[in-house]
Amino acid sequence: MCANIKFHIISPTDKDPEEIQIYYDLIETEFGYSLFGIQDNKLCHISFQDDDVPNLEKLKVSWPNANLIHDPRGMKEIAKKVFDGADGKVDVLLKGTDLQVSVWKALTKIKSGTTVSYEKMAELVGKPRAIRPVARAVATNKIAYLIPCHRVIKKNGDIHKYGSGPERKKKMLSYEGAI
Structure with a gap:
């Protein structure tokens, strides 16, 4: 697994920007389908599901003001870093x-x-x-x-x-x- 993680933190008391864009895609992994969410080139969501239809509910709960856009570009490379241990840094956006x-x-x-x-x-x-x-x-x-x-x-x-x-x-x- 990728160990080179750079954290970016948002406090839950900070107001979410009104017009943030989160790009998502569903990737098939060793452990089933995984929904990836990226905001401003930072990984902000990974969740698992059993089928190949994106379930966006968890993503919507975490980022209620986000505009969710399906865009697979670059997602497979990030998935390789996460699941296959491919080299490289992963920027992670945490809100908590x-x-x-x-x-x-x-x-x-x-x-x-x-x-x-x-x-x-x-x-x-x-x-x-x-x-x-x-x-x-x-x-x-x-x-x-x-x-x-x-x-x-x-x-x-x-x-x-x-x-x-x-x-x-x-x-x-x-x-x-x-x-």
Whole structure:
């Protein structure tokens, strides 16, 4: 997986520009179809789905004022960086609270082929008592796989709950050699 990520942060209290353009495309990946969203040359969305018809609802919720435009140009190259580990930097646009952003950045430090518990994630971000808020931040990750929320599992080792289904999470972890 691409490790060269440059983060650009927007606070949720900042007002979204009224006329932002998000270009999207659906890419077939090892883990099913993946919807990519790019805003101003920054990756702002990756989600998985089971069919080849773009489901834009999650993208619309994250960016309610955006004008969504289907445009596949350049998406396959970004997908190669994300899923195949192709060389190059990926600019990522995150919109979240300080805690969410700290959790998302910490997720990128979990090595492929390993997992951590929600409790360990809370410790990693310096909030050992904030397990539930940290778990919510993990669950609200809008850039699946590149920000590897799938590497967080229950303390007892159970693989449960994943925005794109626990079976997809198991497939990702198996692919990375974690299970």
